[in-house]
């Protein structure tokens with residue numbers, strides 16, 4: 111048996127139409143999973159599906175706004191109806207609003223918390239019946255270096271990503287009896303649309319990241335294929351409640 115084989119498994123990746131989510135979706139597709147990518151932008155969704163299909167995978171997309179519970183529930187229902195089951199959920203959709211703490215409107219705090227944290231709970235809750243029906247499942251939540259560190263310009267983001275780690279531990283303890291493993295991945299600084307904006311907004315960020323990262327580079331989305339396959343496959347059946355940095359050593363640099 112290949113412990114990394116995902117044949118006959120169905121995966122759903124929120125924000126799977128670009129960036130880190132698409133990097134993970136590519137890994138799952140190459141390991142044999144059928145993949146549903148979910149995002150707000152239909153054009154990005156379609157392009158991602160076409161790419162996954164060229165890798166030989168079954169793939170489909172669904173429009174979702176993860177800040178709306180009904181939309182999350184419809185997304186899960188789509189995956190189950192389209193491919194017949196759901197085994198793997200990656201809660202990856204995320205956003206950031208960078209400001210000093212005194213400048214946030216309450217609505218901005220809620221936007222970041224709801225997109226990054228509440229949505230992961232809502233989607234996990236919605237996926238639970240399908241996973242128990244399938245005899246188990248894998249939930250992968252995306253944290254951040256700000257699950258560990260603070261940053262003056264990202265208070266709601268850091269709160270949401272700290273929350274992701276604790277929610278992961280709590281869900282892992284609750285659902286181990288159902289053979290559902292719940293883990294978090296903490297990306298370092300990765301070259302995506304999200305961080306293109308950060309590099310425009312935070313002076314000197316690009317060079318600071320290169321200097322501090324022992325690997326000496328920014329991460330790329332393909333760095334997330336392997337961790338996604340590991341945490342989605344039987345290889346990790348006794349791994350649950352963890353938060354694994356994928357950061358080129360950023361978080362262990364003294």
Ligand code: NDP
Nearest residue numbers: 125129130149150151175176203204254297299300302304
């Ligand atoms: P991108 O901006 O490339 O991707 C964000 C994704 O989230 C998009 O696919 C977007 O889809 C989706 N999304 C955002 N809001 C919503 C929403 N309300 N409903 C549905 N989908 C939504 O960024 P990254 O790939 O960098 O980020 C992915 C995850 O990784 C996030 O959780 C982020 O916090 C985390 N992360 C990223 C790091 C980095 O350095 N890049 C570092 C640490 C963590 P659409 O465009 O269709 O709305």
